[in-house]
Amino acid sequence: MSGRSLQGPQSLQGPRALARLTALSSVLALAAFLAGCAPQEAQPVFHAERNPATLAEWRLLQIRAGVLGPTDGVIPYELNTPLFSDYAHKLRTVWLPAGTRAGYGADGALQLPVGSILSKTFYYPRRDAGNAAGASQGALRATAEAIGVLAGGRLVLDQVQLIETRLLVQRAQGWQAVSYVWDDSQRTARLQRVGEIIPLELAGIGKFDYVVPDINQCAACHATDVKRATLAPIGLNFRHLDREHDYGGEVGQKNQLAHLEQLGLLDVAARAESASSGGSRAALWGDESASLEARARAYLDINCGHCHNRQGPADTSGLALDAAETAPIALGVCKSPVAAGRGTGNKKFDLVPGRPDESIMVYRLAAHDPGEMMPELGRSLVHREGLELIRRWIAEWPGAPGCAQEASNSARQSASSARLSRSQG
Ligand code: HEC
Ligand code: HEC
Numbered sequence: 001m002s003g004r005s006l007q008g009p010q011s012l013q014g015p016r017a018l019a020r021l022t023a024l025s026s027v028l029a030l031a032a033f034l035a036g037c038a039p040q041e042a043q044p045v046f047h048a049e050r051n052p053a054t055l056a057e058w059r060l061l062q063i064r065a066g067v068l069g070p071t072d073g074v075i076p077y078e079l080n081t082p083l084f085s086d087y088a089h090k091l092r093t094v095w096l097p098a099g100t101r102a103g104y105g106a107d108g109a110l111q112l113p114v115g116s117i118l119s120k121t122f123y124y125p126r127r128d129a130g131n132a133a134g135a136s137q138g139a140l141r142a143t144a145e146a147i148g149v150l151a152g153g154r155l156v157l158d159q160v161q162l163i164e165t166r167l168l169v170q171r172a173q174g175w176q177a178v179s180y181v182w183d184d185s186q187r188t189a190r191l192q193r194v195g196e197i198i199p200l201e202l203a204g205i206g207k208f209d210y211v212v213p214d215i216n217q218c219a220a221c222h223a224t225d226v227k228r229a230t231l232a233p234i235g236l237n238f239r240h241l242d243r244e245h246d247y248g249g250e251v252g253q254k255n256q257l258a259h260l261e262q263l264g265l266l267d268v269a270a271r272a273e274s275a276s277s278g279g280s281r282a283a284l285w286g287d288e289s290a291s292l293e294a295r296a297r298a299y300l301d302i303n304c305g306h307c308h309n310r311q312g313p314a315d316t317s318g319l320a321l322d323a324a325e326t327a328p329i330a331l332g333v334c335k336s337p338v339a340a341g342r343g344t345g346n347k348k349f350d351l352v353p354g355r356p357d358e359s360i361m362v363y364r365l366a367a368h369d370p371g372e373m374m375p376e377l378g379r380s381l382v383h384r385e386g387l388e389l390i391r392r393w394i395a396e397w398p399g400a401p402g403c404a405q406e407a408s409n410s411a412r413q414s415a416s417s418a419r420l421s422r423s424q425g
Contacts (some may be wrong), residue, residue, distance in 0.1 A: 042071040044095045046115045048171060055165050055180040055189035060093060060119050063187065068121075068162070069154035073098075075265070076153025076247070077256050079240040081285040081298040084383040086210055087142035087202060088122040088163065091153050094236070095119075096265050104270040107324070108238035116170040118233055122163040123148075123155060127203050142202040144286065151248025162186050163198065164212050168222070168233055175231040177218035208380045220377055225311040234306045238271070239323060242281040282323065285389060296393035297323060299386055303375060319350055332361055334403035343372045354401025356391040365390055 042059045052058065062071050070076055074095045082090065096102060097115035105111050112118075124140035125147035140161055141147065148159030155162075162182040169176050180189035181196055195214035201207045222231040235241075238257070245256045260266035282301060283294035300308075305322030307314040310330075312322075317338050320330040329335050332350030337343070337360055345363035352358040364374035365387045373379070 044071060044074060044117060046097060046117065047169070048115075051178045051191055053191050055191075058117065058119075058167070060095060060117060060167075061121070061165070063157065066157050067150065067154050068157055068186075069150075069152060074119075075260065075263070076245065077241060078243065078245055079235045079302065080243050080282040081240070081295075081302050082235070083302050084379060084386055085122065086200075086208065086379050086381045087205070087383075088124060088210075089146075089149075089160075091119075091121040091123065091149075091155060092235070093119045093153060094260075101265055101267055102260070103267040104238060109232070110236040110238075110241075110266070112170050112233075112236070114170050114172055118168040118236065119165055120167075121155075121165040123160045124163070124200070124202070125160055126158075139201040139203040142205050151246040151252075154248075157186050162189070163200075163210065164192075165189050166218075168231065175222070175233065177215055177222065177231055179212065179215055179218070181212055202381075205381065211378075211380060213377065217377060220313060221306050221375075223313065224306045224309070226313050226315060227311065235302070239280065239282045240302065243284075285386070292389075292393055292396060296389055299389055303386070307375070332359075343367075345372075349403050351394060352401075352403050353397035353399060354395060356394040359394055362387070362391055362394065 042062045044059050045057065047058065055061065059071050060074050061068055068091075070093050074093045076091065076093050078092065094112075095117045096112060100113040100115065102110045102112045102116075125143060125145070127139045127141050148156045150156065164182060165180045167178040167180075169178060179192055181192045181198075182189045192212065193215045195217070196212040198210040198212065199207060200210045219229070219231060222234065223229050224232050224234065241256045243256060244253050245259070246253050247259065251259065257266065257271060261268045261271070282298040283290040285295050285299040287295065300321040301323040305320075306312060308317065308319050309315070309322040309325070310320050312320075318330065318335065319332050320327075321332075325331055333353065335350045336348060337350060343364065344360050345367075347358055347360045347363060349358070350360045356362045361374075364372060366382055367373040368380075368382065370376070
């Protein structure tokens with residue numbers, strides 16, 4: 001165990017602690033009463049052992065006057081470039097227990113104390129959003145536009161369709177995954193363990209099966225280090241978080257890291273250090289003002305890098321697509337796939353400079369078949385715009401197109417090493 005010495009709620013045990021807690025809560029209640037605010041103001045509850053049957057019991061999100069939003073002290077955040085999940089939009093929040101603070105790990109990942117809770121709510125804008133018709137079950141929209149979202153991570157419920165809310169909870173034994181699926185009334189999200197298929201329809205795309213992962217599948221992506229096999233957050237990293245967010249109210253538009261620092265939730269001193277070691281801010285994949293290279297790498301980093309890194313679940317493929325990778329061969333340039341046949345589309349290399357149609361990477365991004373598609377989990381649809389970005393990146397690769405040189409080099413190399421071993425043997 002990591003030997004954290006934080007005062008998580010689970011350390012408040014025994015009669016003395018209980019008395020302290022009771023005394024403290026009556027002082028708080030009195031203070032709240034004197035300050036004139038409602039004492040029943042929702043506050044998150046850290047469930048140290050069991051997962052409650054409904055999302056509401058965590059008190060991370062609340063519905064008021066038709067608007068779903070974070071409760072007191074729960075901070076919404078966005079990523080520079082997010083994971084593609086069948087065009088779903090996501091409301092992400094972070095909560096740290098009172099009096100605690102996050103630091104940075106060596107790779108720029110935020111290190112959160114026991115008791116922290118991360119949430120991600122998947123939803124789609126409704127096709128009829130804005131019309132009085134309201135809660136019809138018609139087609140949803142596949143658009144990047146922020147529809148039905150108010151400042152401060154609040155969602156107008158008659159403009160969006162809520163699908164599921166996933167949690168990562170930092171317990172004494174490490175990060176644990178929990179998942180809740182919203183009912184049609186959009187009032188209640190219930191605990192689910194075995195996964196679920198939700199038939200949806202997106203305007204302009206058609207009908208598809210949205211797959212809520214089985215709770216065991218969370219690890220396929222979140223156990224980013226196969227040897228340790230423990231779950232970890234993926235997006236909570238300096239390079240993904242370093243951007244502006246509209247918090248609304250008095251705070252307004254502000255840099256997310258600066259906001260967390262100002263709230264005392266993030267170690268200020270560690271930021272500069274992390275910025276120098278953990279690499280720079282990730283580009284926004286759709287930002288035409290950023291370089292094609294930066295956009296493509298940010299896209300591959302968040303969509304593929306959690307499996308395709310040198311410690312990750314796809315390490316045996318030899319393909320590493322995380323932001324830190326620099327070796328062309330590891331990025332797939334003129335690299336032969338580990339397994340021939342299915343999943344290669346009869347192409348020879350993962351990435352052929354200047355030739356997207358000859359690149360296995362493009363083939364697998366465009367694939368639908370569960371045995372061929374990449375990522376291998378987490379989508380039913382092809383991300384047309386993401387595919388287009390990677391195609392362009394490969395098409396506009398600097399230098400001479402093709403892999404002929406490398407291919408004959410490696411053929412010569414293996415021929416000469418075969419000769420070498422024969423002459424030695
Ligand atoms: C296909 C891979 C994949 C699967 C499967 C997956 N996740 Fe994630 N998850 C990601 C990625 C990548 C991010 C960060 C990018 C983003 O949020 O868009 C993320 C983000 C999250 C976050 C926000 C905090 C963070 O890690 O950045 C939560 C909470 C979360 N996932 C929970 C779950 C749970 C619970 C499950 C299983 C029910 C699950 N995830 C399954 C890839 C996956
Ligand atoms: C959930 C984990 C996971 C994610 C996410 C993932 N992959 Fe993979 N990938 C694998 C595994 C495991 C293999 C090896 C088995 C195989 O080829 O199917 C692999 C193999 C590959 C290969 C063949 C590599 C070789 O040289 O053998 C390519 C190309 C590829 N992935 C591309 C991608 C791209 C592009 C993304 C992101 C858009 C991605 N993958 C996301 C798990 C993943």
